[in-house]
Each structure stands twice: as C-alpha cells, then as structure tokens.
Amino acid sequence: MFPIRDHNPSGRTPYVVYALMAANILIFVSYVGIMDNARVLQQFYFDYAIIPARSAEGLAPETFVTSMFLHGGWMHLAGNMLFLWVFGDNLEDEMGHLPFLLFYLVAGIGAGLIHVITAPDSVVPTIGASGAIAGVMGGYLLLFPKARVDILLILIVYFRVFTIPAFVMLGVWLGLQFFGSLSSNPDEGGVAYWAHTGGFVVGLIVCIPLWLKRGGPAYWDHTHGHPPHPETKYKLSQSRIPRVPRR
Template sequence: MLPIRDHNPSGRTPYVVYLLMAANILIFLSYVGMMDNDRLINRFFFDYAIIPARIADGFSFETLVTSMFLHGGWMHLAGNMLFLWIFGDNLEDEMGHIPFLLFYLASGIGAGLIHVLASPSSVIPTVGASGAIAGVMGGYLLLFPRARVDILLILLIYFRIFSIPAFVMLGVWLGMQFLGGVSSDPDQGGVAYWAHAGGFFVGLALCIPLWLKRGGTTYWNRTHGHPPHPEHKYKLSPSRIPRIPRK
C-alpha cells in the first residue's frame, strides 16, 4: 500500500521541500560509489550515522543531524523522498519556509533520540530521513486528518489506485511501526521502527501550537478535517487487469 499523491494543493512554492529533496539526493550521489566497498562505507557510516551506543556515552551528537541526510540504498532514498513530496509541501505552506525547516530538523533529532533510548547499547549505524518525515506525517495528520490520499494497492498481479482519508493511511502506517517495534530487536538492525513512531509523535506535538492558532477543535469543526481550501480532483482510471465473468 503505497501513497502516490494527496488531494491537498499547496498555496505557495515549497522551496524548503525542494531544498531538502535536493540535499538528500545529492549527498546520496556523493557516496553511492562506496556502497560496493564494505570498508569505505562502514567507515563513512561510522563517522556520520547515528550509533546509539556512542550517543548514550555522550559522543557524536552531531550525527543526529548528519544521519538525516544519509540513506542505505536507492529504494530507501526514493521512498523517503516520495513521502516528503506528498506531505511536506502542505506543512511548509501552513508554517512558512524557515519554521518548516526548523520543524523538520527538530522532528528528525527527536526521532533519533527516541531511537537511542529504545536501543542504547546498539552499535549498528542508523541512517535515513524517515524520522524527520514521520514528524511531517504526524503534523499532517493533526492539521488535515480527512484530506484525501491516493494509494497504490499492489496484490501480486492486481494493481489499483484508491482514494482514502489521510487518517486511515497514516493510522495504518503508524500501527505498522508499533507492530514492527514490539516484534523486532532494535539491537539486531533492520528498520528503526521506534524512530519512526517517535518522530511521528514529535512532529504531531510540535504542530499543536499551530493547530491551536488555527482554532484547535473549532478549526476541525469548520473544515471537518479537510484542508481549508478546495481539494484537487484527479481522475482515477480503472484497473486494466482483465476480468473473467462468472459462469
């Protein structure tokens, strides 16, 4: 279940989202050539990725920021940039450019600290913008819970686009992070589920002042959870998978 777009147009050009996407892509391109050399890439990640045990011992706090701009592969990068593209422009529109940048960095740092608390003895490097982008998703959920999001559902050879409310898509995503967190050992590596869930709630909490400024529950009652402007309409094309009629 992959989100591909939302129906929530932005009222201004999301320069910070563009800047963050460009920074992530260019930084990844700068070291992707090391991926086939274990010694070089391990040294690189040792210097710039989050290693919880080092931070727990009081070292390398700068990696809470540098790790946000590193990724472990092309799919890792593409997935994060897709989520940032879909959800980031609307928060930047609501917050303004510089406040959104500070919000993004604060969400990423908060997610990194929660990951350290979840596995303080781990020596496995952790990279990715996922924690910061999870914060963006948390803020989006608070401000636009019923904004329409188009998702691509893939079941073996069945492909179909569905339009669902943001709270359903984001709620399912958050539930998957909790399930992953309780069923996996963070000291063994893999997906940093608690960083994702933590970043989500950090972003949601940081957006509460903006939500209150907009009117809090009065804002929800006025917009019914939808964006406070007309939503974009897309034509959803039917699936091209042939249907076999029943006999």
Template sequence: MFPIRDHNPSGRTPYVVYTLIILNFIVFLSYQPIMSDDYRLTLFFHDWALLPGEVMEGRRLHGLVTSMFLHGGWMHLLGNMLFLWIFGDNLEDEMGHLGFLLFYLLSGLGADFAQIAADPDSLIPMVGASGAIAGVMGGYLLLFPKARVDILLILIIIFRIFTVPAWVMLGLWFGLQLFNGVASDPEAGGVAHWAHAGGFVIGTVLALPIWLKRGGPRYWKTTHGHPPHPETKYRLTQSSVPRVRRRR
C-alpha cells in the first residue's frame, strides 16, 4: 500500500521540493558506477552515510546531513521521491520556500538522532531521505488531516486504487513504523524504523507553530482539514485488475 497522488496539488510552484528531488537524483547518479562493487560502495557509505557509533564519538558528524541525500538503490530513491512529491508541495506552499527547506533539514536531523538514540553503538551505515520525508508527512497530517489521498493497494494479483483521508494513510504508516521499530532487531540492519517514527514526530512538532498561527482547530474548521485551495477532481479514483475465473 502506497500513495500515488493527493487531490490538492500546490497553489504555487514548489521550487524547494523540485530542487530536493533533483539533488537526490544527481547524488545517486554520481555513485551509480560503484553500486555493483560492494567493497567500494561500503567504503563510500562509510565516509558519507550516518554511522551512529561514530557520531556518538564525535566523528563523521557530516553524515547527519549527507546521509539524507544517499540511497541504497533505485526503488529506495524512487519511493522516497514519490512521497516527497505528493506531500511536500502543500507544506512548502504554507511555510514558504526557505521555511520549508529549514523544516525539511530539521526533520531529517531529528530522524537521525532518533535512530542514534535507538542504537547508539551501531556502525551500520544509515542512508536515505525517508527520515526528513517522514517529517513532511507528520506536518502534512497536522495541517491537512482530511486531504484526500489516492493509495494503490496490491494484494497478490489484485490492484486497486482507493481514495482515503490523509489521517488514515499517514496514521497507519506511522503505526507500522512504531510496531516494526519495537519488533525488529536494530543490529540486523534493514529499514531504520525509528528514524521514520522520529522524523514524523519532529515534523509534527515543527508544524505546530504554523498550525497555531493559522488558528489551530479553527484552521481545520475553515479549511475542513484540506489545503486551502480548490481540490483537483480526477476522473478515475478507483480501478482494479479484472479477476480471471478458473475453468472447470
């Protein structure tokens, strides 16, 4: 289950979102030639990724920022950029370009420290923009809880698109991060669930001043929980792949 679009594209051009997406692609392509060389890739990530154990010793602090622009593969990159493209534009519209950029970076740092707190001695490289993007999702949930989001649900051979309120999709996503963070072994590597959960919480907290400035609960009543501009109407919000019946 993952989102494919929302029904409220930004009211103005989200230059920061576009710039972040382009930067992430440029950085990924810059080390694409060594992706098939495990030894060189390991050395590269050791130099530029986030290593919690190193940060706790006061070394390689640059990894707190550079890790946000590294990805472990094409699916990792494309998935993160899809989430940023869907949820980032409306926040940039509300926060302004510089405000959103600061929000994004602070959310990413918050996600870094959440993962460090969960496993402070780890020397497993952590890469990806998902911590910062989780912050974007947390801010989106606070400001636009009822915005309509189309999600693609894949169940073996069944593909369906559903339209759900943002609070359903984002709430489920956050709950899964908490559950997987508790259930998983941090020393085993894999997905940095605590970075996702931490970034989400930090993003929600960072968006609070804007929400309160807009009037808090009154802002929800005024906008009905949607971004404050006209909703886009899509022709097809639900679709499915037809089932093939078994012949007798």
C-alpha cells in the first residue's frame, strides 16, 4: 500500500521538502558506487551510520544526523522520498520553512534515540530518513486527519488506486510498524521498526503546541480535518461510477 498523492497540495512552494529530497538523492548518488565493495561500505557506515552499541556509550553523536541522509538502495531511497513528498508539503506550509526543517531534524534524532534505547547492544548500522519522515507523518495525522490521500494497493496481480482519509492510511501504517516492533529483533538487522514507531510518536507530540495554537479541536472544526487549501480534483482519481461486470 503506497500513498501516491494527497488532494490538498501546499499553498506555497515547499522549498525545504525539495531541498531534503535533493540532499538525500545527491548524497546517495555520491556513494552508490561503493555499494558492491563490502569492506569500503562497512567503513563508510561505521563513520556515518548509527551503531546503537557505540551511540549508547555517547560516541559519535553526529551520526544521529548523518545517518538520516543515507540509504541502503534505490528502493529504500525511493520509498522514503515518496512519503516525504506526499506528506511533507502541507506540514511545511503550516509550520513555515525553518520551523519545519527543525521539526524534521528533531523527529529524526528522536527516532534514532528510541532505536538506540530499544537495541543498546546492537552493532548493526542503522541508516535512512524513515524516522524523520515517520515524524512528518505523525504531525500530518494530528493536523490533517481527514485529508484525502490516494493510495496504490498492490495484491499480487491486483492493482487499484483508492482514495481514503489520512487517518486510515497512517493508522494502518503505524499499526504495522508497532507490531513489527514487537516481533522483530533489532540485533539481527532489517527494518528499524522502533525508529519508525518512535519517530511517528515524536512528530505527533512535537506538533501538539502548533495544533493547540491553531485552536486544537476548533482547528479541526474549521478545516474539517483537511489542509486549509482548496481540494484538487485529479483526472485519474478513483471513479464513483459503479462497474458493471461482463456476462
């Protein structure tokens, strides 16, 4: 299940979202050539990735930031940039450019800290913007719970675009991350589920002051849970005309 767009594009150009996407892509391109050299790649990750056992001792604190701009492959990068592009623009519009950048960094660092707390003995390098982007998703859920999001659902050979409220898509995503957190072993590598879950919660909590400043529940009443911009009608949106099966 992949989000492909929301129905309320930002009211102004999301320069920070574009800059973060460009930074992640350019940094990945800068080292993708060493991906097939295990020794060089291991040293690269040692220098710039979060290694929980090292971070738990207070070493290499800068990796909480540098790790946020590293990815393990093209699909890892593409997935993260897709989520950032879909959910980041409205949040940047509501917060402002610099506050959104600070929010993104705080969410990413918070996600990294939670990952270290849950796996303090792990020596598996941890990389990716997922924790920070999970924070963006948490803030989006708080501010715009009823925003309409188009998702691409893929079930083996079945492909379909659906339009659903943001709280459904983000709630399902958070539930999957939480259950993944309970069943996974961080010492064995794989997906850093606790970083995703923690980043989401950090982002939601950090957004509470902004939500209260906008009026709290009154903000939802005013915007009906949508970003405060006119909704866009897409030509390829899900059709409401019922399909008649062939006989």
